[in-house]
Amino acid sequence: MYFWDKHKTITSYYELLSGEVCDRYGLTQMEYDILMFLHNNPQQNTAAEIVKIRKSTKSHVSTSLKKLENKGLVEKIQSENNKKHIEIVLLDKAKLIVEAGTNVQKQFAQTVLSGLTVEEKQMCIRIFDKICNNAEEYLRKHKEQN
Known part of the structure; x- marks a missing residue:
């Protein structure tokens, strides 16, 4: 992956x-x-x-x-x-x-x-936060189910 x-x-x-x-x-x-x-x-x-x-x-x-x-x-x-x-x-x-x-x-x-612009750095942070939040949400739901 x-x-x-x-x-x-x-x-x-x-x-x-x-x-x-x-x-x-x-x-x-x-x-x-x-x-x-x-x-x-x-x-x-x-x-x-x-x-x-x-x-x-x-x-x-x-x-x-x-x-x-x-x-x-x-x-x-x-x-x-x-x-x-x-x-x-x-x-x-x-x-x-x-x-x-x-x-x-x-x-x-x-x-x-x-080599990243300020805007690109901010975009990376926003995207990475979304990815982490998605994973956190899944882990939370999985924990609640078990």
């Missing part, structure tokens, strides 16, 4: 770039992705939100968060009002990794979007 094959090319390029950061700091791709997710989405800082938004498995997220915590890169903070609500915050030790990751994300965006 054309879209899926092309998607894999884009993903492979991103993982090539981010893999350099992972190697430098001794991280798995999932650990790196979680750090960058927390940095880019500070308001969505629970394991459940990471699982839901990134479409990752609970076990992979849980394992990676434990490793990140052991490395001193994140901290879990339990809510005083709700013992089940645990927020994950980036620690100062993660700053260099996040900075390197941000540079990777900028380089990635510049490369894959090079």
Whole structure:
């Protein structure tokens, strides 16, 4: 399928770039992705939100968060009002990794979007959002049926 094959090319390029950061700091791709997710989405800082938004498995997220915590890169903070609500915050030790990751994300965006006009970039975002919304709707309906 054309879209899926092309998607894999884009993903492979991103993982090539981010893999350099992972190697430098001794991280798995999932650990790196979680750090960058927390940095880019500070308001969505629970394991459940990471699982839901990134479409990752609970076990992979849980394992990676434990490793990140052991490395001193994140901290879990339990809510005083709700013992089940645990927020994950980036620690100062993660700053260099996040900075390197941000540079990777900028380089990635510049490369894959090079040669596109502002209008073409906006059109890509609108179309990609529609594709993702269609997939989300199907997943939601499928989940409701099962």
